[in-house]
Structure formats: structure tokens, C-alpha cells
Amino acid sequence: MTYSSFLIQFLNGLASASTLFMVAAGLSLIFGVTRIVNFAHGSLYMLGMYIAVACAEKLGFWWAIPIAALGVCAFGALVEMLLLRRIYGAPELLQLLATFALVLIVKDYALWQWGPDDLLGPRAPGLKDAVEIAGLRFPEYDLFLIVVGPLVLAALWLLLSRTRWGTLVRAATEDREMAGALGVNQKWLFTGVFALGALLAGLGGALQIPREPATLMIDLSVVSDAFVVVVVGGLGSIGGAFAAALLIAEIKSFCIGLGFSKLTLVAEFIVMAVVLVIRPWGLFGRKPGGTRAPGSAERPLTPPSARLLAALGALACALALLPLVSGGYVLVLMTDMLVFALFAVSLHFIMGPAGLHSFGHAAYFGLGAYGAGLLAARAGAPMELALGLGPLAGGLGALVFGWFCVRLSGVYLAMLTLAFAQIAWSVVFQWDAFTGGSNGIIGIWPAPWLSSKTAYYYLTLLVCAAAIAALWRALYAPFGYALRAARDSPLRADAIGIDARRLQWAAFTLSGLFAGMAGALYAFSKGSISPESMAVPRSVDGLVMVLLGGIQTLTGPVWGAALFTWLHDAASREIDYWRAALGGVLLLLVLAFPQGIAGLATRWPSSR
Amino acid sequence: MAVLSVERLSKAYDGVQALRGVSFAVEAGELVAMIGPNGAGKTTCFNIVNGQIRPDAGEVVLEGKALTGLAPRAIWRLGVGRTFQVAATFGSMTVRENVQMALLSHERLSGSLFLPARNLLVEEADALLGDVGMADQARRACAELAYGDLKRVELAIALAHRPRLLLMDEPTAGMAQEERQALMTLAASLARSDRLAVLFTEHDMDVVFGFADRVIALHGGEVIAAGAPAQVRSDPRVREVYLGDA
Numbered sequence: 122m123t124y125s126s127f128l129i130q131f132l133n134g135l136a137s138a139s140t141l142f143m144v145a146a147g148l149s150l151i152f153g154v155t156r157i158v159n160f161a162h163g164s165l166y167m168l169g170m171y172i173a174v175a176c177a178e179k180l181g182f183w184w185a186i187p188i189a190a191l192g193v194c195a196f197g198a199l200v201e202m203l204l205l206r207r208i209y210g211a212p213e214l215l216q217l218l219a220t221f222a223l224v225l226i227v228k229d230y231a232l233w234q235w236g237p238d239d240l241l242g243p244r245a246p247g248l249k250d251a252v253e254i255a256g257l258r259f260p261e262y263d264l265f266l267i268v269v270g271p272l273v274l275a276a277l278w279l280l281l282s283r284t285r286w287g288t289l290v291r292a293a294t295e296d297r298e299m300a301g302a303l304g305v306n307q308k309w310l311f312t313g314v315f316a317l318g319a320l321l322a323g324l325g326g327a328l329q330i331p332r333e334p335a336t337l338m339i340d341l342s343v344v345s346d347a348f349v350v351v352v353v354g355g356l357g358s359i360g361g362a363f364a365a366a367l368l369i370a371e372i373k374s375f376c377i378g379l380g381f382s383k384l385t386l387v388a389e390f391i392v393m394a395v396v397l398v399i400r401p402w403g404l405f406g407r408k409p410g411g412t413r414a415p416g417s418a419e420r421p422l423t424p425p426s427a428r429l430l431a432a433l434g435a436l437a438c439a440l441a442l443l444p445l446v447s448g449g450y451v452l453v454l455m456t457d458m459l460v461f462a463l464f465a466v467s468l469h470f471i472m473g474p475a476g477l478h479s480f481g482h483a484a485y486f487g488l489g490a491y492g493a494g495l496l497a498a499r500a501g502a503p504m505e506l507a508l509g510l511g512p513l514a515g516g517l518g519a520l521v522f523g524w525f526c527v528r529l530s531g532v533y534l535a536m537l538t539l540a541f542a543q544i545a546w547s548v549v550f551q552w553d554a555f556t557g558g559s560n561g562i563i564g565i566w567p568a569p570w571l572s573s574k575t576a577y578y579y580l581t582l583l584v585c586a587a588a589i590a591a592l593w594r595a596l597y598a599p600f601g602y603a604l605r606a607a608r609d610s611p612l613r614a615d616a617i618g619i620d621a622r623r624l625q626w627a628a629f630t631l632s633g634l635f636a637g638m639a640g641a642l643y644a645f646s647k648g649s650i651s652p653e654s655m656a657v658p659r660s661v662d663g664l665v666m667v668l669l670g671g672i673q674t675l676t677g678p679v680w681g682a683a684l685f686t687w688l689h690d691a692a693s694r695e696i697d698y699w700r701a702a703l704g705g706v707l708l709l710l711v712l713a714f715p716q717g718i719a720g721l722a723t724r725w726p727s728s729r
Numbered sequence: 730m731a732v733l734s735v736e737r738l739s740k741a742y743d744g745v746q747a748l749r750g751v752s753f754a755v756e757a758g759e760l761v762a763m764i765g766p767n768g769a770g771k772t773t774c775f776n777i778v779n780g781q782i783r784p785d786a787g788e789v790v791l792e793g794k795a796l797t798g799l800a801p802r803a804i805w806r807l808g809v810g811r812t813f814q815v816a817a818t819f820g821s822m823t824v825r826e827n828v829q830m831a832l833l834s835h836e837r838l839s840g841s842l843f844l845p846a847r848n849l850l851v852e853e854a855d856a857l858l859g860d861v862g863m864a865d866q867a868r869r870a871c872a873e874l875a876y877g878d879l880k881r882v883e884l885a886i887a888l889a890h891r892p893r894l895l896l897m898d899e900p901t902a903g904m905a906q907e908e909r910q911a912l913m914t915l916a917a918s919l920a921r922s923d924r925l926a927v928l929f930t931e932h933d934m935d936v937v938f939g940f941a942d943r944v945i946a947l948h949g950g951e952v953i954a955a956g957a958p959a960q961v962r963s964d965p966r967v968r969e970v971y972l973g974d975a
Contacts, residue, residue: 419821421870424847595842599830602846603839606819606830613817616779617831617886618802619839627840 125255126378132254134374135367136263136332139270142366143325144343145350146277146359147318153294153357154314157205157216158532161223163344165319168227169193169326170335171235174242177330182245189327190320197319201312207712209311214478214668217535219711221661224340225704231337233698242330262331269328273321274363281359290314294357341657345543348536349389353396355406356533364404368392383551386544393540394525401528419673422597422605429676440582444575452574453646458686459578459585460643465666465678466589467635472664473672474601475628476608477526480535481542482636482663484522487655489515489637490644491549494562497645499555504568508641515637516630518545523629527622542660550652561651565644581642588635593675595631604628662689665707730792732757732926733778733894738787740773747773748784749950755894758924760917762931762941764961766970769947771930775898778928779811780804792893810887811896815903816879818871824882825867828854831889857885861915877908884916895920897929901936909933913940938962946970 148162169189176185200223208216248265251258281287289310292300301307326335326343350369354361372392376385402408425433440459444452464486471477493511496502502510522541529537549556556562571577595601607614607621614621644650653659662685670681688706692699731754740748748770755761763771776782778789780801789796796804805811819827832850833839858864861881866874871882880900887895900916901909917940920927931937937944937958944961946954954964961967 420872421821421823421826424845597845597847598843599833599838599841599846599849602822602826602830602833605821609819609821610817612813613819613886615801616805616811616813616817617889618805618834619830620802624840 125257128255129257129259130374130378131371132259132263132267133378134371135270136266137374138363138366138370139266139273140325140329141346141350141370142270142363143273143321143328145347145354145362145366146273147321147325148344148347149351149354149357149359149362150290150321151315151318152351152532154290154297155205155209155311156213156297157209157220158213158536159315159318160217160220160344161200161227161340162318162322162347163340163342164224164227165193165197165322166326166329166343167231167335167337167340168196169323170242170330170339171231171240172323173327173330174240174335175235177243182243182331186324186327190324193323193326194316194320197323198312198316200319201315204708204712205315206308206311211711213532213535214664214672215711217480218661218664218668218707222704222707222711224344225658225700225707228337228340229698229701229704235335237337239334239336241334244331248331266328266332270363270366273324274359277359286310286313341543342547345540345657349393349540351403352533352536352540353393353403355400355403358403358405361403361405386547386551390541390544393537397525397528397537402533419605422601422675424597433676437586441579444578448574452578454687454690456574456578456581456646457643457690458683459581460639460646461662461666461682461686462679463585463588463639463642464636464663465670465682466592467632467639468663469667469672469675469678470592470596470635471625471628471632472667474596474608475604475625476530477625477629478531478535479526479538479660480664481522481538481540481545481657481660482632483655483657483659484542484545485515485519485633485636486640486643486659486663487549487650487652488518488545488633489640490650490654491556491562491640492637493641494565494644494650495556497565498562504566504571504645507565508645511641511644512634512637515640516634519633519636520626520630523626523633527625527629539657539660542655542657546652546655546657549655556652559652561649561653563649565650566648567645571645577646581646584638584642588638589679592631592635596675600624600627669710731755732792733928734790735774735778736788736790738774738777738784738789740770740777740782740784747950748777748787750787751947751950751952752787753945753952753955755926755928757893757926758921759942760920760927760929760940762929762937762944762958763947764931764934764937764944765947770950771947772898773950774947775896775928775930779809779896805890805892808890808893809896810890810892810894812880812883812887812898812900814899816876816883818879818883818886820870820872822871823867824858824863824869824871824874825851825854827871827882828857828885828889831886832857835890854889857889858882860888860919861885877904877912880904880908880912881915884912884919888919891923892925894926894928897927899931900929901931901933909936910939916940 144162144166148159151157151159172192173185173189176188204219208219245262248261251260281291289300289305293305293310350362350365353368354365369389372388373385376382376388396404443455468479468482471479489512492514493507496507496510497504526534526537550559552558566572567577571580603619603624607619607624611621643654666681666685667678669685670677670679692702696702734754736752738748738751751774763774765771773782777784780796780799783798791807791809794807796807819830822830826847829846829850832853833846838849855864855867858867861884863878863881863885866878874882901912904912913936916927941958943956944958945952946961946967948970953966953970954961
């Protein structure tokens with residue numbers, strides 16, 4: 122690499138860092154004050170892009186930028202007043218779920234308004250040319266972006282350190298209750314901060330349009346990039362967000378510049394991993410104060426009652442007899458339900474008893490599915506072998522990612538699991554030669570003796586029932602007790618010799634293995650596998666299943682998975698914009714039961 | 730030989746010297762109270778012995794084995810039990826399961842995936858609960874206990890692996906007067922019958938002078954007096970620190 126191309130890549134990185142910084146700073150600010158991790162922050166960025174492209178056609182580029190930023194800002198304020206304001210007291214998981222519902226709704230709105238195709242933005246008038254730097258051409262617009270980033274940083278710094286409003290924001294970030302007790306009007310402060318965060322995201326998106334097209338996929342990729350930046354920089358630190366955005370953007374730029382664009386994600390992963398090992402709360406972050414203990418009010422685990430065992434036995438008989446009375450479509454749907462029941466139970470295993478809130482569980486489902494699919498389709502392994510070995514890919518992925526994840530807790534953990542899942546997804550999505558890229562792998566069929574829907578249904582029933590029973594058994598065993606001990610009181614667990622981290626790591630790996638098993642069964646039931654099966658929405662599906670059934674119950678995830686799979690199936694067949702419909706239902710549920718959808722299920726004693 | 734011997738411990742936080750060369754020892758079967766005004770270094774000293782903080786200099790030795798630099802869970806395995814200022818128990822478990830958990834960990838069974846935990850070591854757990862007078866509440870959820878009872882459960886947990894040394898950080902904080910006496914009487918009798926060494930910090934002087942065999946007074950990170958309760962009580966420096974007498 123010559124000196125001049127080195128310089129150009131460096132400048133490229135600086136330009137990319139500017140917009141990344143704006144998104145991450147907004148996310149960080151909002152979290153600092155409201156304690157809400159805004160999953161929909163990438164959606165605000167996407168909205169900024171689309172509005173800017175649409176306005177630029179009619180009003181010209183330089184008008185479109187502020188209009189898009191202000192439009193997104195107004196939308197943010199509205200969201201805060203109508204939605205978030207009602208759920209500040211709700212458990213963390215439900216808040217995240219609500220913002221994810223927004224992701225779904227915004228995505229379908231963009232689809233409806235602007236269509237499925239990518240929208241190319243115009244180039245910026247006055248900055249269309251390139252300048253010569255060290256003998257190479259570099260776009261003027263990118264130089265402009267390099268200047269804008271530090272300007273925004275400076276403006277934010279002035280706003281936060283030199284205005285009364287900024288003092289209030291800092292006070293609320295430092296100690297929310299104290300600020301409230303001193304008479305700060307929290308309502309408008311929160312709205313203002315959310316609107317500012319939205320403005321930054323919208324501005325970042327709008328400024329990006331000359332460099333890349335607006336797409337419907339950008340929301341989740343931007344938000345997971347922002348998560349990486351925030352985790353590396355330290356939650357709540359604007360300076361940290363800037364430094365981390367520079368670091369991440371430079372790494373990306375150099376990987377692409379050196380011709381290793383495929384390694385970008387791996388490099389990003391390694392940087393994040395190194396930072397987290399050295400400084401678990403990010404470069405400029407501080408260890409968060411006590412995280413909310415979700416299990417503090419949980420009742421002791423009682424052995425399954427005779428009634429519940431009888432009900433489960435009856436259910437097993439009914440499921441075994443099902444193929445006698447129905448076939449075809451019902452069996453396919455039931456197979457899906459069983460697979461997702463195992464997926465949800467494996468997620469509950471770490472979320473409930475271990476208290477590790479994973480937002481990227483689909484990664485292990487997908488790794489298991491791809492593991493089995495690749496063995497069968499690429500290596501020509503017999504189906505039985507592929508099904509047996511495939512889940513190990515999920516377990517292995519969880520072993521590696523879990524090592525980092527169990528070092529964090531609370532929202533840091535949630536963001537890290539999501540970022541890992543996004544990385545795993547991108548690798549599968551981009552690695553055309555091996556994984557088939559966006560097309561996935563086709564022709565993953567079961568062995569002849571299992572090729573009928575009925576035979577495969579029985580196999581799934583058998584494997585899922587055994588796997589779920591094994592996971593439950595582990596929760597009744599000392600292992601499960603020790604996990605709950607480490608969750609209930611880390612202090613006490615440490616003081617009676619329990620190595621919480623090692624146990625949690627083992628639980629994470631085990632959970633990944635069983636999710637991988639569900640994935641492998643899924644691959645053979647569909648005959649094909651695509652990256653969609655491990656994308657972020659699938660992870661959120663798992664969360665919804667667990668929360669729907671009740672996180673404090675063992676059997677809850679099973680009922681939640683069955684209900685969700687059925688609803689999803691019905692909605693996606695009947696409704697065009699089913700994502701938005703699903704998002705709407707989620708929002709209604711969260712607003713109607715801000716203390717947890719689980720509360721519904723726990724009222725029925727038979728379900729625990 | 731002393732069960733616990735602490736030699737020349739020093740610790741500074743950001744330039745503030747919290748401990749300066751603190752040394753003392755605790756013998757088997759004796760209750761030693763550590764007193765001192767807020768900021769005297771009691772908690773720092775305690776957390777070093779327990780392994781939560783590393784000292785800048787000095788040694789902590791348990792029956793000839795160096796504890797300095799070990800993690801709390803390793804120190805626990807060597808025979809140190811601990812109760813906390815705010816009782817730390819497992820809220821989602823019953824009273825019995827709390828004690829079972831400590832016993833399971835002691836037997837190195839906490840990684841086991843197959844045996845049903847609730848049937849393991851039940852008799853041993855109930856015996857410990859009997860010792861602290863909580864046997865009749867073994868099946869209750871820990872989260873619904875009165876605070877005094879919770880403290881007793883915590884004591885049973887701390888004694889589960891038959892420790893040689895019991896550390897109690899403000900054992901009676903947050904309790905009513907009668908409960909204080911009852912808990913300390915219980916701890917003292919258990920310690921004497923097992924020849925256990927007990928080190929506790931305490932603000933309540935009735936508890937200190939009523940139960941301690943020896944008292945160590947800290948001030949400004951240094952031991953200013955140590956010895957029998959009556960001796961420490963009449964020590965001029967202690968009186969100066971507590972009462973402002975000259």
C-alpha cells in the first residue's frame with residue numbers, strides 16, 4: 122500500500138465515521154437520560170435517508186438535508202410523547218420490545234411509501250467533483266463530511282456543557298432520581314433528548330445519501346453498527362462515541378482498501394473483543410450501577426405438579442396421534458411450532474434462570490441450520506449425520522461469543538449479543554462461495570425414510586420433546602439452581618464458591634447447542650436455508666415467544682412459541698404488511714401490560 | 730497458631746490512605762470485634778480478608794495459608810464464611826434451598842446437570858437450619874421472610890461448609906434490639922461449640938462490649954487500640970476518637 126492510497130483510505134474512514142458518530146451519539150444520549158436502548162435508532166436513520174432522497178428531487182439537495190433531519194426529529198418527539206412516555210417504568214426487556222415494534226412499523230411504512238427497490242440519492246450540488254490529494258482523486262463531499270462530524274461533536278459539547286438544558290441532561294444522566302428530586306421537569310427533558318437523538322440519526326442518514334442508496338435493510342445494519350460503537354466507546358459518553366466511531370470506521374475503510382472487504386466484520390469483531398476484554402464498559406464508559414434483577418420477585422421452583430405432568434402427558438399423546446386425523450399443512454405448521462418451542466425454551470434457559478438477556482439468539486439457530494445444511498449439501502454427509510453434527514456449529518458459536526457475553530450484563534449484554542448475531546448474519550450473507558450468500562442453500566432434504574411429512578413430524582416431535590425435557594431437567598439440577606443463585610445475588614454466589622462466569626458460559630453454550638438443534642431440524646423440514654433464518658427479526662421472534670408465555674415459568678416459552686408461530690403464519694398469509702401488523706400488536710401488548718405480558722400467564726397456576 | 734493473621738496491611742484509594750500497616754490476629758473459638766468511626770478502614774480491611782480487594786502491601790494468612798490475591802470463592806473454599814451488612818440470600822429459592830446451594834457448592838456439585846437438586850443434602854441443610862432455629866420455616870420462600878429471620882438463614886449459609894473463620898460485616902444492622910441480642914448469642918454459641926474464629930465489625934457498642942472477647946479499634950487506617958473490651962473502652966485514644974475527650 123502506497124503512502125497516497127493509505128492517506129485516501131484514512132480520509133475515507135474519517136468520512137464514514139462522521140455519520141456513524143451521529144447515530145451512535147444519539148443512541149448514547151437517549152440511553153443516558155431515559156435508560157432506554159432505542160432499537161429503532163437505525164430506523165430513524167433510514168427514515169432520514171428516504172425523506173432526504175424524496176425531498177432532494179423536489180426541493181434540491183441542500184434543502185432536503187435539514188428538512189429530513191427536522192422531520193425525523195419531529196417524528197422522534199411524537200414517538201416519545203405517545204409511546205415511550207408510557208413505558209419508562211416498564212421492565213427493560215419490554216422497552217426494547219416496544220422499540221423493536223417501531224422498527225417493524227417504520228420498515229413497512231418505508232416499504233409502502235417508497236417501494237422495495239433501493240433509492241439512489243443525488244450528488245450534492247457544489248460538491249460533485251473530486252479533488253486531488255497526494256496524486257489520487259478524493260470526493261469533495263467526503264471532505265465536507267470529515268468536517269461535519271467534528272462540528273457536530275463540538276456543537277453537542279457546547280450544548281451539553283454551556284447551556285442550562287445541557288446541565289440538566291448531564292444531571293439526569295448522572296443521577297436521574299436526584300435530578301427529579303431537584304425539580305427538573307423530566308417529561309420535557311426526556312422528550313427533548315429523544316428528539317435531539319432522533320435529529321442526529323436523521324441528519325446522519327440524510328448526509329449519507331450521496332454515498333449510498335437508501336434501502337430497507339439499512340435500519341438493522343446501522344443500529345447494530347451503532348451498538349458496536351457504543352459498546353466500544355462506552356454507553357453515555359459522547360466523546361467515547363466519537364473515538365469509537367473513528368476506530369470502527371477506519372478499520373472498515375482499511376479492510377476494504379486492502380482488498381479484504383470480507384474481513385471487515387471479522388476485524389470489527391476482533392477490535393470489539395479486545396476492547397471488551399481490557400475495558401468491559403468501553404473505552405470511556407463506567408461500570409453501570411446496579412442492574413435491575415429480573416428474578417428478584419420470582420417464586421421458588423416447585424417440581425412439576427401431578428396436574429401439569431398429566432397435562433403434558435396428554436399433550437404428548439395428542440401430538441403423537443395428530444397425524445392420524447390431519448395431514449399436509451397442519452403437520453407442517455405443527456413441525457414449525459415444535460422447532461420454535463425448542464428455540465424458545467433454549468432462549469429462556471439463559472434469559473430466565475441465568476438472567477442473560479440475549480438479543481441475538483437466532484445466530485445459534487442459524488449456525489445450527491447452516492451447519493447441518495452445509496454438511497448435507499456441500500459435504501454430502503448423510504442426513505442423520507448432518508442433523509447430529511449441525512447443532513455443534515450453534516454450540517461452537519455460542520462458546521466463542523458467550524465467552525465475551527458473560528463478562529457483561531444488562532443492556533451491554535443485550536447489545537453485544539445483537540452485534541454478534543448481526544456479524545454472524547453478515548458473514549453468512551456475504552460469503553457467497555461457501556454459504557450461497559443471500560440465496561442460501563437449497564436441496565437439504567431428509568433421508569428417504571423421513572421424507573414424508575408425517576415421518577419428519579414424528580422425528581421433530583421426538584427430538585424436540587427430548588431436548589426440552591433435557592433442558593428442564595438441567596434447571597431442576599444443581600446447575601440450574603446455581604445459575605439462579607448467580608442471578609439472584611452475585612455477591613452471595615461468589616461468597617459460597619460459585620464461579621458465576623463459568624456457569625453462565627456453560628449455560629450460554631448449552632443454550633446455543635439446543636438452539637442449533639432447532640435450526641438443524643428447521644433446515645431439513647424446509648429443504649433449504651437462507652440468511653433470513655438467523656437475522657435479527659428471528660432473534661426478536663424468540664424474545665416475543667418467551668415474553669408472551671411468561672419468562673418466570675418453565676412451560677411458558679412452549680405456549681408462547683406455539684401461539685406466536687400460529688399468529689405469524691396466519692398474519693403473513695392474510696395481511697400484506699404483516700410486519701407492521703405484528704409491530705402494532707406488540708405495541709398494544711406492551712402498552713396494555715407494561716409490567717409484563719408474562720403477568721397474564723402467571724395468573725394460571727397450571728402453567729408454572 | 731492463630732486461625733487468621735493479618736500482617737501490615739496497607740491500601741490507598743486514589744492517594745487516600747485507607748489502611749496503614751494494620752496487623753492483628755484472631756484465635757480459634759474467639760469473637761473479635763473491629764470498631765472505629767466511619768472511614769476508619771473497617772470495610773476495606775474486611776474486604777481484603779474476604780478477597781474482594783487486593784491490598785497494596787501486607788499479608789492475610791489463614792492457618793498458615795496465604796489468602797492475599799485470591800478470589801472470594803477461592804477463599805471460601807479454604808474455610809472462610811461470610812455474612813453481609815445487607816443480608817445476601819437467593820430470593821427465588823426456599824430457605825432450605827439457600828442452604829442446600831451452599832452445601833452443593835461445597836461438595837462441588839453445582840455443575841451437575843442431571844440429579845434433582847431439591848432432593849440432595851436435605852438432612853444436612855435441615856441440620857444447619859436447626860442450628861439457627863429456622864428448621865420450621867425451611868419450605869418458605871426466602872423472599873417473604875422477616876429481616877431478622879433472613880439474617881439467621883444467611884448465618885446458616887455462611888456456616889454450611891464448616892468454616893474455620895466467620896466474617897460478619899455489621900451483623901446486627903437493620904435489626905431490632907431484641908433480635909440483635911438473639912442473633913449475636915446464637916453466633917457466639919455456634920462459634921464456641923465449633924471453636925470457630927469470628928471477626929465482626931459493628932456500630933452498636935452494646936453488641937461489641939456484650940459479645941466480643943477482644944476489640945480492635947481502627948482510626949485513620951491504623952490500629953489505635955487492641956485488647957480486652959474493658960481495656961479498649963478505657964483507652965484514652967479510643968475515648969478521644971469517640972467522645973472527643975482529651
